[in-house]
Amino acid sequence: MKKIFVVFVFLSSTFSFSQKNISGFSVTYNKNIETYFLAEILSAEHRKNNKDFELYKMKECSVYQPVVKAALQKYERLKNSDIAVSTAKLNDILMEKYGSGNDVLMKPLMYHSEFPATDWINNYQFDNNNLTSTQNKEVTDLIKNYLSELSKFYSQENIEQFFKENKNFYNGGINEYSKQIPKGFTKAMEQFYGERFHSYTVLISPMMMWPIEDHEGRGIATEVVLKSGKKNIYEIASPFVKVEGQGQFGYDNQFQARFLSVHEFGHSFVNKEVYKRKDQLVKFKDLFKKSKLKEAMIKTGGYGDYQTCVAEHLVRLGEIQTARIQKDTERANKLEEYHLKNNFIFLPQLEEKLREYNSNREKYKTFGEFVPQLLEVFENSSVEFIDHQLNSIKK
Template sequence: MKKTTLLILLLFSLKSIGQQSKLKITIDERIETLYSVAFFNDYFLINNHENLYKNTLKNKLNILKNHKAVQLFDSLSTKYNFSYYRTVEWILQYSNFPEFNKTKNKADDYSTVSENKQFLLEEFKDELIKFNQDTLFQKYLKAVKPLNAKIISQVQNSTTIDELPSYLEEYYGKKLNSYNLILSPLLHAGGFNSEIINENGEKEVYALLGPNGEIDFVPYFDKDFIETDLILHEFGHSFVNPLMVKYENHVESLSSKYFTKELEKNGTNQGYSEWKYIFNELLLRATTIQITRQKFGNEKAEKLLNFEKSVGFELVENIVEILKEYELNRHKYVTFDEFYPILIERMK
């Protein structure tokens, strides 16, 4: 009898482990410290929604607007390309405050800022520690903890969010080592993808997302917005980006056919100016639409497609049609890697 009971408990435990979500959801103190500094600098990627975080920073911590960390962020972001995903990628290499030691590395070889300005990043690191440890800011972090818990709980309440890594792996035919979702109450209604190599040489994949609204001055992350758009898209970068690098010359060969002045303008409006990055975005948005179609239905997929058309990315629809060949022939193309060169040829 005892053996039977132990066996049942063991099986239950194994089942629970097997069902454990691959998606880790947090609000990260490092990111929030960085974006609080950015908020005081009127950084263009801070969201426009009035919320309790911003109101508290503005009304009770405004003295920190004169902090040297804010001044350094201004110089780095406006003069030395320390913006967009680069800020996130940089800070995720460091341990938590107050130590804030560099323990990890970027997955790519691009410099965060030019070599001759690295000393500014080092100075900014030291000032960011001081900013974080300021008594006022520590009180702020303590005050917003219940809000953080409320936001995370709201997002975790979804019945499908834990399934998203499986949806991605099923579509692309590959797996990632980790899925780390960081919610940022101060960030714009969008997101970034970052890849970090940890101490064990493993690649950690991050998606940083901002809210798309607020309810009673609490930042709100709409389920459809973050699931059928942002999460699938941002983690999708880690499946698609290496292929863009591998087939860069083939991708560039498409520019004469597709890279019109109008598309260049529309791409720049979306934050991308070079053809290879615009193409990568077009492809990612197309795969996101098709995963949404398979898992959430045609209505939501068509809504995403119509949005892409509205911002001048009509070419997404062409790529969607080509992707149907991949989807109907998975016995032939086990992974998306195998189909990528075929997609390039079809576009030619």
């Protein structure tokens, strides 16, 4: 299963669903995100990196993603347009020079006011702790310039009309996803992590191409800090069910919808705690390379960085705990089994370690305060243990 993380912001949209207003949870879509993925479709033939995969995605997804098919039919004439070329160039540069995928574009897309607006919700700055401050500024400028182009593309080509023409499908997707979500899950997450955010928003993305296999799609997480200091967090979800008839919209699978939502929101609680403690993972950085874990994590979801491996483990730990708080034992057990089969070998040790956190919440008010203890699980491991656990999964 391939996943990516980092993204969010509540922008007005014609249709939205709210579990309960008090929970701050809603399901909607965002025109900036959809316009970007439209530009990405148009850019496929201009890519240098991953061109074969991009073309494969387009061919595959246009069969069972109606919005992708409609976009190709309406905008095929723009395959050699300036936005198609610049979108391909941007993604190639991000990958070649800065080691980043298109997931990093979701955050600035959400920091930008929803098209056709041209202003920004708050000041956006790219930040990757594997890059220098100069490199981070280069990426910031690169992305901001691109979003200016994308905004002009939206207006010049009247992309607004596309959303009006496909209004019923987007509305259907929102309603379909909304039916899969367990009530109160954001409260359970807040209870486990010991903190809360201003809003929790699922953004369906019928335009995002991701080949569907076994009802597995792609989720991207991100967040936006408002000028008030409040933080909105988001999950951007590709379809994970093939649309094969009327009344289907690509999101009618309860396990995947619940998994993606809790997972992607979980990154906003977890990532900030892991990445600021990079210096506490010196030994694990070496273990990650020397063992078979790096290769396994890349196959699992493209997780080729040791910090990402840790964050993904802790997010999955949070998924299981959230289900337990909701007294959904079946979901908790299914998640545990699912993740262990997908090479998240440290979960049993992390769950054992977590007993101290759960039984001592007076001392550990937030999950972040306990993260240093969880990092010890990774630091105190060995190549022999890691490889043995991975070999056991294969049997």
